Amino acid sequence: MKKLFLTGLGFLFAVTLTFAQSAESQxxxxxxxxxxxxxxxxxxxQQGTVxxxxxxxxxxxxxxxxxxxxxxxxxKERYKEGAxxxxxxxxxxxxxEQKDRYEAWVKDNKDK
Structure with a gap:
């Protein structure tokens, strides 16, 4: 019974972390x-696509x-591909015109 309880608690913790990460990403x-x-x-x-x-x-x-x-x-390689x-x-x-500003923004963020 104790193992079942701990397993359920672990599962609940994992699900909570998943939702927290999703909210953080959003x-x-x-x-x-x-x-x-x-x-x-x-x-x-454009806002929706971005x-x-x-x-x-x-x-x-x-x-x-x-x-x-x-x-x-x-x-790291997969992350670079995704970026x-x-x-x-x-x-x-x-x-x-927006592309030029976007490239400048990307360069500024890379430098940081």
Whole structure:
């Protein structure tokens, strides 16, 4: 009985952590999306696409952190690939002027 209780408690803890990470990802994505909306003067259609791309990247990052079957180097490589995909999705919907500002924003964030 004690083992069953502890197993149930462990499962509940794991589920709680999963939801907390998901909420954290959504909050981070919302903040980045808001920042980019202000910096790039995005239209409402662009805002949705940008938010989706950023959120997808954060969800992928969480999944990579949780995956214990791959090495740290492989995780870093997959994260870089995901970041490249995110940048490509965002650039695809931007105007040429917005692309220049986006690239400057990315460079500034890399320097930090």
């Amino acid at each position: 909050e981070k994505a919302r903040k980045k999306s808001t920042e980019l909306t202000e910096k790039l003067e995005l239209t409402p259609d 938010h989706k791309a950023i959120l997808d990247m954060y969800v992928q990052k969480e999944a990579l952190k949780a995956d214990q079957t791959i090495t740290e180097d492989a995780k 490249k995909e995110k940048h490509a999705k965002i650039k695809a919907i931007l105007t040429p």
